[in-house]
Amino acid sequence: MDSLTQIALGSAVAVAVMGRRTAVWKSALWGAIAGTLPDLDAFIDHGDAVLNMVLHRGESHALFYLTLFSPLLAWLVSRLHGEGALFRRWWLALWLVLITHPLLDTMTVYGTQLLLPFTNHPFGVGSVFIIDPVYTVPLIVGVVFALAAPRIGLRANAIGLLLSSAYLVWSVAAQQHVAQVARESLREQGIAADRLLVTPAPFNTVLWRVVAMGPEQYAEGHYSLLDESTHIDWRRYNRGAALAERHATVEGLRRMAAFTHGFFRVQEDEGRLYVTDLRMGQEPSYTFHFDLGTAAERANGPRPSRMDGMRVDVEQGLDWLWRRLRGERLLPPGLVAPAPR
Structure with a gap:
């Protein structure tokens, strides 16, 4: 946190x-x-x-x-x-x-x-975002009361701890509910998935991001507890399975594969190898996107990886977050709707 x-x-x-x-x-x-x-x-x-x-x-x-x-x-x-x-x-x-x-x-x-x-x-566990005011504010209020008025403040502090702990329990329950919705949606749409990741969108536990990893592709979707239906609009992407297998001995890739529990993507651009942690961020912007260099650079010995992550414009991202949280069906910032066929 x-x-x-x-x-x-x-x-x-x-x-x-x-x-x-x-x-x-x-x-x-x-x-x-x-x-x-x-x-x-x-x-x-x-x-x-x-x-x-x-x-x-x-x-x-x-x-x-x-x-x-x-x-x-x-x-x-x-x-x-x-x-x-x-x-x-x-x-x-x-x-x-x-x-x-x-x-x-x-x-x-x-x-x-x-x-x-x-x-x-x-x-x-992945049931809370790294910053969540609903968890943090009761703790701050309780400590402030304890400092300002110790006689009654100790009780306020205990209540703050109780509320924040109850919120963590709620987050796990909500996560399990969304996971069940996602599995049913994948089954109905015939999307094969080896593993499923369910994490909250920033600052809340109402809107959730779901990533389903398949053999060759991964699918990303969002589900809000305020959505009118349980249908999830899945968007599919190439996970770079062949590249990952070919470069499995590259140290940075090997470490990322283990650390992300398999929720990673491998790409190659102009001979440079890239690995992306799919757990933090969303299409097309991810926090942890690493440049592992070219084959020639790696052949000369260990080459330090470089982080090359992308972040969503804050104002645009917050607007999307608030609207999508309330149940409005929107593409994440930076994504373009496919052209009609």
Whole structure:
């Protein structure tokens, strides 16, 4: 999730656990700091765009390492504030703050390596977008109330945590419903799919994007919970299966295939090989689109990949999002309707 959300969650969790045992500002401050710490790995440059992506949310998001780190941080905080008697309580609070960060990240589609060093599998439920005000605002309001009026604010903080947690449950239920709608739509339209990806459009859990991967093609569609019918308009694209098989040993491609759980596309343009993460973005604009170079460049040794992603115009994208969310059937920004036959 975004940094503001992780700060708000960290503060809310720490305030809830510490209660009146210490000043609310202390627990809110250290909750915010601990809630930010796992994302400091984003500042590490591995010298390769694909590596920067797949190694983010790695060791710093692993439950095992965060559990080992939590007593050290709790000892530091309790000594700094002269609250040695509260060491165990600080330990519990900061441990919960640290581990709820990657657990929340796991609710997004990106991929979080929770179980390192035992496995580097990137877990991703994909039921919430990386920025979702409906999740974040209750946490912020609860923490602000706790800071402004501790007597009643602690209850407001607890309510904020309850509401945000309930929203996550709702997101999973909505995702499962849309997945069922998508499977039925694929069956009715005779579209073969090996795997299905269902993720929310930005900032909400009403409009959903669905990607169905087939042997040679993938299909993309959108479904809003406010649509008048369950029919999904699927648009089909070449996934580059032959290219992927031919270049399967290319390091960047191999890593992307594993990290995306197979939701990737391979293209070649003027001899340059490109791989695209189909999970984040939508046609024709994707956040993670990588240039893996030419065969000649790769033959000379490891070549750093370069990110070449495209983003939708914000104003145009928000207008489409709001209209499509309300059930209006529209093509995503940048797509052109096929000419009539």
